[in-house]
Amino acid sequence: xADRHATLSQTFAERAKTAAHPxxxxxxxxxxxxxxxxxxxxxxxxxxxLLALADKVGPSIVVLKTHYDLISxxxxxxxxxxxxxxxxxxxxxxxxxxxxxxxxxxxxxVQMQYTAGTARIIDWAHITNANIDAGKDMVRAMxxxxxxxxxxxxxxxxxxxxxxxxxxxxxxxxxxADEQQQQEEEEEQAHAGxxxxxxxxxxxxxxxxxxxxxxxxxxxxxxxxAAQEQQSKEGKDVDGRKGSIVSITTVTQSFEPADSPRLxxxxxxxxxxxxxxIEEAPADRGLLLLAQMSSKGCLMTPAYTQACVEAAREHKSxxxxxxxxxxxxxxxxxxxxxxxxxCKLPPPGEDENGQLxxxxxxxxxxxxxxxxxxxxxxxxxxxxxxxxxxxxPSEAERYRRKAWKAYLARLA
Numbered sequence: 001x002a003d004r005h006a007t008l009s010q011t012f013a014e015r016a017k018t019a020a021h022p023x024x025x026x027x028x029x030x031x032x033x034x035x036x037x038x039x040x041x042x043x044x045x046x047x048x049x050l051l052a053l054a055d056k057v058g059p060s061i062v063v064l065k066t067h068y069d070l071i072s073x074x075x076x077x078x079x080x081x082x083x084x085x086x087x088x089x090x091x092x093x094x095x096x097x098x099x100x101x102x103x104x105x106x107x108x109x110v111q112m113q114y115t116a117g118t119a120r121i122i123d124w125a126h127i128t129n130a131n132i133d134a135g136k137d138m139v140r141a142m143x144x145x146x147x148x149x150x151x152x153x154x155x156x157x158x159x160x161x162x163x164x165x166x167x168x169x170x171x172x173x174x175x176x177a178d179e180q181q182q183q184e185e186e187e188e189q190a191h192a193g194x195x196x197x198x199x200x201x202x203x204x205x206x207x208x209x210x211x212x213x214x215x216x217x218x219x220x221x222x223x224x225x226a227a228q229e230q231q232s233k234e235g236k237d238v239d240g241r242k243g244s245i246v247s248i249t250t251v252t253q254s255f256e257p258a259d260s261p262r263l264x265x266x267x268x269x270x271x272x273x274x275x276x277x278i279e280e281a282p283a284d285r286g287l288l289l290l291a292q293m294s295s296k297g298c299l300m301t302p303a304y305t306q307a308c309v310e311a312a313r314e315h316k317s318x319x320x321x322x323x324x325x326x327x328x329x330x331x332x333x334x335x336x337x338x339x340x341x342x343c344k345l346p347p348p349g350e351d352e353n354g355q356l357x358x359x360x361x362x363x364x365x366x367x368x369x370x371x372x373x374x375x376x377x378x379x380x381x382x383x384x385x386x387x388x389x390x391x392x393p394s395e396a397e398r399y400r401r402k403a404w405k406a407y408l409a410r411l412a
Contacts, residue, residue: 296363
């Protein structure tokens with residue numbers, strides 16, 4: 001680096017005061033609190049491994065980098081699934097979740113990939129990243145999607161299903177009127193019969209009684225037919241039941257403004273525990289631009305890298321910084337965070353300044369001393385160096401100490 005930018009001499013606590021992005025301010029404070037500038041690249045293949053690793057190594061890291069599409073058994077349930085459980089571990093141990101999605105597409109497609117689909121990355125990942133080969137408008141599209149998502153966070157949906165078959169009040173009233181008239185006619189007939197006996201006349205024969213009953217039925221029939229016709233007009237059957245209505249479904253949705261910190265939370269005991277010494281991370285979402293890569297033969301040109309810097313400056317409220325191989329802060333007010341993959345330490349006891357071999361698949365490695373002290377990165381990203389160790393938590397601590405020591409040396 002020809003010129004030493006002011007941020008390279010500032011502590012993370014000092015940089016937290018001037019960072020433009022709320023999540024960057026939080027991250028710098030978290031780094032200062034935990035004395036850590038370590039990111040774990042959790043490149044495992046099952047959800048069980050991912051959650052176990054995050055829980056064991058969480059105390060040593062400030063960022064957990066994921067590839068959700070590597071994971072078999074990923075549970076997509078927004079309340080109790082893998083993303084929600086990762087969010088609970090992030091609160092408990094004090095780290096941010098970085099989904100290494102590397103978005104690159106037209107704006108509308110990227111918006112949907114980010115906020116919808118099966119994974120709904122925006123719900124559980126504080127940070128994601130993008131390759132801007134598709135153009136700067138893609139960054140603007142993602143920023144708009146994140147802003148819209150933050151306006152309202154859907155935290156509760158209740159569905160009430162009521163199943164019933166309503167009966168017509170009008171039909172009931174018609175039946176009641178018929179019963180009342182029948183009772184009155186029977187009373188009249190009984191009264192007439194009593195008078196006839198009192199005058200010496202014989203009681204009415206069974207045939208005359210049957211004729212009287214038939215007359216009553218004939219009188220009721222027009223009313224019954226009229227009631228059935230009314231039921232038909234109302235879409236009901238002859239029994240007064242509304243056959244076209246099977247159920248009544250009421251859906252109510254409640255939304256909460258995301259001004260206060262919220263993440264997807266599970267319903268398990270202890271999921272609300274927050275790392276001591278700092279509040280829960282803000283609900284803001286952040287983007288890292290993939291400006292440089294650690295792989296051999298990378299085709300990202302200086303012009304492309306400069307375009308990333310320009311896009312970041314244009315969207316400071318959404319772009320936190322870069323995935324890069326060196327600090328790209330150049331303008332006086334630049335205060336972007338930098339994360340660098342390809343960090344590796346030799347086995348304990350070996351010369352840390354020796355040559356580090358690649359993995360044979362294009363990956364090139366550098367030590368924390370070089371990446372932090374010389375190249376000026378803020379956070380080193382370590383994957384297989386920790387995951388493949390016999391004791392991942394202990395190895396994570398070794399990387400944390402080395403990277404933090406390189407940061408302190410840079411300040412001096």
